[in-house]
Amino acid sequence: MDTARTLSANLASLLRREHSALGAFLVALADFDRRRAWMTLGHASLFAYLHRELRLSKAAAQYRKVAAELIQQVPAVGEALGEGRLCLTSIVEAARVVTAQNWETVLPRFFGLSRREAMEVVAQLQPQPAPPTRTIVSPVRTAPSEVAAGPAFVLPILSLEVGPAGNRTPGSSSELTEREVNTSAPTHRPAEVVPLTADLRRFHLTVSDRFLKKLQAAKDALAHARPGATEEELLEAGLDLLLEKSAKRKGLVSKPRKTPPPAKAGHIPAHVKRAVWKRDGGRCxxxxxxxxxxxxxxQLEFDHIEPVALGGVSTVENVRIVCRSHNIISARRVFGDDWMDRYAPGKVSLRDETG
Ligand SMILES: [Zn+2]
Incomplete structure (x- = not known):
């Protein structure tokens, strides 16, 4: 018994240190974010910094990002985390309703709660303005014995569920119902992807009634050309059209000219774009x-490594692909904040880096 008490006391002590370390980390992270130090280090966002530089998983990075942002508005959140009164996973929910104005009364309601319990508090404080509409892609898999014998998988089917949470059609999963009841801002939730097998994913997506009408219209329009097409096939066909259009806009699909016309300063000829895109693999x-x-x-863009303003030319060697965030960061490094603030106002500033 005495040994058990000693071990337990040790565990309690370790737990206090864990809470304290987490609180200290998040308070420091809030300061790091306030100074936009992640941008100075060349990262596109605080999330990118946590994931790429500190090697946190995407979920772990997201929790810490939300916590650091909330601490900047409500410093008491950092203390509550450090004392173990507030759980990191419930922060994402608390951040939906806790503000600099209401924290004294609202924040304590989240003390000691799990994320699920925190969702319920949010639902009470911020009731649904309208019941969400969700689209569920549910895979239909054949039994393992059939997999071995014949066609491996049936294509995923899309079941559409519309209406208030209390008016579910039979067969809705309980997980879904709980989520819908408790989701405070369904239109802002990112699409969720749940891996099922190496190839199949379950895709949860919140859509508008307008979207469903368009989906039905597309189905009707293609009823002759592609009878019996599944929703997945329709959506994929639409995505293919978008990608084709985007590739055309980037000058990636048309045939190269034999003699390219003389380029204006800054203009990147299509054959250069094609070669750069291929070399860089379509990645920043x-x-x-x-x-x-x-x-x-x-948000990829073609970027002159040696800027046009400094005499850089539109050759394959001097052009690369970067994402929008890194194009801005590169420009600020080359031209400096004064120039950018004067000629490209609205672009994110590096000024706060030293606080
Ligand atoms: Zn990038």
Whole structure:
């Protein structure tokens, strides 16, 4: 019994240190974010810094990012985390309703709660203005014996569920119902992807009624050309069209001209774009402090390594692909904050880096 008490006291002590270390980390992170130090280090966001530089998982990075942002508004959040009264996973929920004005009364309601319990508090404080509409892609898999024998998988089917949470059609998963009841801002929730097998994913997506009408209209329009097309096939066909259009806009699909016309300053000829896109693999080439490239495929732009304003030319060697955030960071490094604030106002500033 005495040994058990001693061991337990040790555990309690270790737990207090864990809470205290977490609180100290998040308070320091809030300060790091306030100074935008992540940008100075070449990262596109605080989340990117946590994930890429500190090697936190995406979920762990997201919790800490939300906590650091909330601490900047409400410093008491840092204390509550350090004392173990507030749990890191419930922060994401608390951040939806706790403000600099109401924290004294609202924050204590989250003390000691799990994320699920915190969701319930948010739902009480911020009732749904309208019941959410969700789209669920549910995979239909054949039994293991059939997998071995014949067609491996049936294509995923999309079941659409519309209406208030209390009016579910039979067969809704309980997980879904709980989420819907408690989600405070359904339209802002990112799409959720749940891996099922190596190839199949379950895709949860909140859509508008307008979206569903368009989906039905597309189905009707293609009823002859592609009878019996699943929603997944329709959506994929639409995405293919978008990608094709985007590739055309970037000058990536048309045939190269035999003699390219003389380029205006800053203009990047299509054949250069094609070669650069191919060489860079359609990914941001900005080099992070760790030495690896950013690799983002989001909001990509063609960037002159030696800027046009400084005599740089539009050759394959002098052009690279970067994401929008890193294009701005590169420009600020080359031209400085004064120039950018004067000629490109509205671009994110590096000024706060030293606080
Ligand atoms: Zn980038």
């Amino acid at each position: 080439q900005f080099r992070l402090p760790s030495g690896e490239i950013c690799g983002s495929t989001h």
